[in-house]
Amino acid sequence: MPIHEKTLIRPENLVTNDELVIDGVDVSGHWSTFIKPRTITDYNEAMQEEIAALPGGENIHRCWQCGSCTNSCTMNAVNPEFNPRYWIYLIRQGLEEELLRDKDIIWQCVSCNKCTYACPRDVVPEAVMKATAHWLELKGHTSESPSSVFDRGFTDNVLKSGKIEEGHVLRIFFWRTGQPLAPPWLRDLIAGLVKKFPVFYLFNLLKTAVFRPKTRGWGKTGVAIEDYVRERHAEQAQALGLSGKGGH
């Protein structure tokens, strides 16, 4: 299996002139292909430390760039631009601007853990991807991703009741992402299911929608977790030099 490489030369920096004479020598056409020089002066030296301060980013310093993560990556097979090895390299070098070019796809990691399985250095690339996506949001480089919106709605439901009600989590997700109704394909599917009329199932779904499932004696537990999360998020905001707000 090949190690997936990524060229650092961008297509827009390759220049070919049809007619060009340099020092009296005609170098038109093929012989005049140049790479525009690119100088990086702005290294973000704090970036690695900041990402390492977020949950999951702890082991990023251990990476030795073998590429096993990208090679095994589910998302890389879907989109070759999805390249954990490359992003870890950029973070460790402090190449923030380069990382920001991919800021809108990093959250797409599906947490299949193939990278974690393959990594010989226990970097836990899956968790590093989550920490990086999180960092991008906290720093204001991206708005909250659909995945984060979902995670937040889900966790709110767990902290409140101890259990989740899937329908409720979905409704909150569609509402918060500005889709007041479920997407049409999902509605078609539900309509198809209702036609078959599996009594037990429909009754069960209705029951959980009306009487939200709740863990008995949960109250204190939810509060204890909320306190803990608030404290941790304040610590993380401080590590990232963000004043006051807890992040979420």
Place this chain on the structure above:
Amino acid sequence: MAKDLKEKDLKQVAYYPGCALEGTGHAYNRSTKAVGKALGLELVEVKDWNCCGAMEVKNIDPQVQTYLSARNLTKTEEMGFNVVMAPCNGCYHNLKKAEYDLAQNPQAVEANERISAKAGHHAYRPGGVETIHALDWLKRAVGEEELARRTAGKLKGMKVANYYGCMYTRPRHIFPEKDQGEGSESTYAPHFMDDLLASAGAENVDFPLKTACCGGAHAMSDADTSTQLVLNILTTAEACGAEVIATECPTCHTSLEIHQLRAEKLLGRKTNVKILYFTQLLGMALGLSQRKVGVAENMADPRAYLREKGLK
């Protein structure tokens, strides 16, 4: 760490269904209980259980996820059980991960003790409870020989692709009992589901995407990617000659089902493969009716196909 469990210990185990099995995975819950009953195994539901954190809470804070899972292990201990069976891959994975983290990560231990104290119950210490999957449960408490005897090859002529998903085998360090040679589960090429269904007469096809990802974690938040991943799984299963994909996880199962329609639209034709929980297949092999194992709750209607195979 893995305790040497005698068969008799598994005749009665604590049962942690998890949230999905009370909602979209209802058929998995029904069929698991029905199979247990038919085989004389007793499941005792964990009292006042809570969500394990699934794929979501860890992204808010991983320590909270560890606590949530550990609380269920505490509840299991409080009932006097030292084995808990979780049929959902996500739950199973998270309970295993909590066990691992509490043995390895001081920060997880500290968070668990702090939140447990405030919530007013004792903090779980690793080594108290062994978490097993429904596959371990049936394989160890009943075994292939007994299943073969009880089912008399009822699944004969059924071509099955066994789909295990991500959470059952990855990452390998949280499953210390796997990859221990003969008789143990493999994280690279899992085979427990294959073994169980083969003992009931099913013909397992050689399926290379056994542990591929269905995109379940982003089934809603990144639906296009999930559809693409599901399309791969469906068409590969078809190409391998499978008529059925057997699942062992409500997230995989639901993701395959809800994305099947979209995937078919993308592909421009219907896919000819049914999606069933392995417990539904085993239940029917044990002579239970389609209704008893909740087949009507499956979205891609498999009823006609099952009748054709002689399963009523």
